[in-house]
Amino acid sequence: MSYISAQNLVFSYPGADQPVLRELSFSIEEGSFVAIQGPSGSGKSTLLYLLGAMNRVQSGDLFVAGKNLNQLTRTEAAFFRASEIGFVFQQFHLLPKLTLLENVELGGLYPLEIAKDRSVLKARAEELLGKFGLSEKKDELPSKVSGGQQQRVAIARSLMQKPRLILADEPTGNLDSVNSQLVLQELKRLHSEGHTVVLITHDGEVAKQADRILHIRDGRLESEEILQYTKNKAAPLHKDSDTKTQDMVWSKDLLRYLAQNAWTQLSANKVRALLTMLGVTIGVGAVLSMMTLGGFAKEKILAGYAEMGVNTFEFNGYPNWDMKAKDVKGAVFDFFKWETDLLPLKNIFPEIQRISPVLTGRNVSVVFAGKTIDNDVRILGVNEDTFSIAKRKIIVGNPVNAYHVKNRSPVCVIGYDVAERLFSNVQPLGQILFLSEDSQEMSCKVVGVAARTSSRNEWRKPNLEVYLPFTYFQAKSKNWWSAQIREVLIEIKDGASMENMGKGLRAFFQKKYGNSGRFRADSDAVLIEQMNRFLNIFSGFLAAIALVSLCVGGVGIANMMLVSLNERVREIGLRKALGATDQSLRSLILMESLLICFLAGLVGVVLGVIAYQLILFAATKFVSKLEFEWIFNPWAFLISFGSIVAVGILSGLIPALRAEKMAPMQALRTE
Structure with missing residues (x-):
């Protein structure tokens, strides 16, 4: 089987009136030196590009090294060019920003999918430049050497992967007679080493350097001229051309090359x-x-x-007074119970950081040593978390703690204004206050004084508040309404949604008590969420x-x-x-x-x-x-x-x- 076989090739460029190649047929044996000669426009350069698997014919068959080039995918054609073909162009096509050595190395890089040792490539490029007498100029840019030297560099580049086929397109077209002879001698030497050489030229004298000439005119084989036709007997440089594709193998050398x-x-x-x-x-x-x-x-x-307490909100629950007895189904809500309703919430809702009941006494007066405050004073029943939730600082003494709550201790923390009015000349800690709520009296020992603060609500006077353990407040208060837990103060963890927390609590209690209770979250939760x-x-x-x-x-x-x-x-x-x-x-x-x-x-x-x-x-x-x-x-x-x-x-x-x-x-x- 011939190394190159072309049968009835037809090729035309898009939009062209006439095809460039018309029913062209020929064959070339391996180891031959063949010149394809013809005038400009005859289709010889187009034929060379087809032989180089850079384009496809419209009809006909083209085989090179046993491969049907029309059946190769784009990637397979690239692998085939890299392994089987070496190109030598009339314009040299050396990259101007690369040195001569780097230009020669370029011929061995592709396809990049195949991992290559750059040191081996460099050694091969230096070997080829030495073979062409250009070792001393390896670090020069192409613009610094003559045209003949540039063409020899291009030939050296074409040999980097030891191709079987050398395709030379008018390699002497831009050279003087002396350099033309040097290039032709190199092509002859390559032929003698076992390469198949196909030379494209319009110059008859150049064509006569080959063993065989194919004359092409108007895309057809006009005649064939055999000069010597001594088939080269050198051993093939490859057993088979490689068209097996693979994915890119990423390596340090490849990344370094791409970055450089x-x-x-x-x-x-x-x-x-x-x-x-x-x-x-x-x-x-x-x-x-x-x-x-x-x-x-x-x-x-x-x-x-958050410092103002906006990561906290109040949750309220009241019995549904409008509900009729016949509408009652299941558990009935009768205000919050600390042990059964509120204490389990931290386990049910992990977003809850702290929780405290808030009991509020009305019509309150505070008495100490004959001094009385009875306007805007409030008694609040709380637990040990209240002061952390409300971000209330204690400037003297300590807040209510868990021990006080558990043991219903008669202790209290007073607001700043309460301390200022009642204890202007006396240390407040340890003093006994007498509290009156709707004529019901109770007493407490002062354990702390809260710092002065402000409130978002105009009606509330936080500096005139007295804080008791809610268990003590419930035990002592005779006012049934005041002793019920209607209000809960809740602090949620950072990042949790206050609006979702409020909706979740409402849904939980509505599911538990149905329509027997009315539940709502403080509107500040929605404000902060917005x-x-x-x-x-x-x-x-x-x-x-x-x-x-x-x-x-x-x-x-x-x-x-x-x-x-x-x-x-x-x-x-x-x-x-x-x-x-x-x-x-x-x-x-x-x-x-x-x-x-x-x-x-x-x-x-x-x-x-x-x-x-x-x-x-x-x-x-x-x-x-x-x-x-x-x-x-x-x-x-x-x-x-x-x-x-x-x-x-x-x-x-x-x-x-x-x-x-x-x-x-x-x-x-x-x-």
Whole structure:
């Protein structure tokens, strides 16, 4: 079987009036040196690109090394080019930003899916450059060497993976006669080493260097000329061409190469890259600072409300007096019972931090040593959690404790104004107060004095209150109404929803007692929940504004990548010719956008931290109660870094998809 076999090939470009190749048939044996000659427009270069698996014919069969090229997928064709074919182009197609050594190495990189040792590639590239007499110039850029030397570098690049087939497209077209002879000698030498060489040329003298000439005109084989036709007997360089595809094998060498290539592209256009990165820098800095400041403001505002007791609420329960006897079903609610109704709530609702009953005495007077207070005084029956729930500080003595509650101790804590009026010249601790409620008298020993405070309710005078253990109050009060637990003070844990807690308690007691009770939560719970929602919306709004600026920066990067891609069309075509798969190109482009975003994002994070700390420092100069502190919001940092990665991927995705769609044949011909 022939190494290359073409049967009735037909190929035409989209929109063309006439096909470029018309029923073209020929065969080439392995180890041959064949020249394909014809005038411009005859279809010889198109044929070379078809032999290189860079395009497909519309009809006919094309076999190379036993592979039907029309049946290969895009990825299989890339693997085939990388393992089987070495390209030598008229325009050399050396990447100007890479050294001669790096350009030669490029021929061995693809496909990137196959893990390769870069040190082995470098040694192979240095060996080939030495073979072509260019070792001393390996670190030079292509622009610093002659055209003949550039073409020899291109030939060296084509040999990196020891291909069986060398496809040379007008390799002497841009060279003088001396360098042309040197290049032809190299092609002859490669032929003598066992390579099959197919040379495309319009020059008859160049074509005569081959063993066989195929003359093409108007897409047809016009004639065939055998000059020597001495089939090379050298052993094949490969047992079989490789079209087996695999997923990309990620390694340190691969990541290092992708990062180095991305850095090279950025370094080539520093000003453009810096201006583009500025948008992402501002966006990331804004996201970080806005989210951090929004979270900080929310925390401080809610903490300020918490100090006023807004993470607490009152829960009330009353018998349903309008309920008729015939409507009673099951348990009947007759006010709250501490042991059976209230004490189990902390186990039923884990959101509850503390709970205290509140009994209220009316028509109260307080007497000590002939001094009496009988206006706006209230007696409150409480437990040991009340003062923590209400955030009431004790400036003298101690609050009511669990021992007092358990043993119904006759002790009390008095409000600041009570102490000021009754004990202006006497130490209040240990003194005995006489309390009167509806002419019913009781006494208590003062164990503490509460600090002065204010109330959100105008009718309440917290500094004229006297706090007793609720068990003692119930035991001594003769007023049935006052001794009932109608009101419960509840503190919930941070982060719990007050509105949901209130609804949950109502549902619990309604299920337990049905319509025999009426239950409601203090309206402050709804107010605080709405405040929390507003702050969440406000923080999200700030973050959204910042994300918009980040998106604008991402659009700038995508635009820069597209402009850069337009400048590198030939490079993309070359990489595809060398065996780059769609995945390889995608990784290459995405790494460039990720590197831009990472560098810009890193600067943005630093600037964002500096910005919000400066804002906080400035705020402390205008808000006396605000103290400067170093803050770190882990969610803001995570979202910032997540945004960097997301913007990097999204901004590089469109350019990457565009690079994938480029046809290598058209890309290489782009002026």
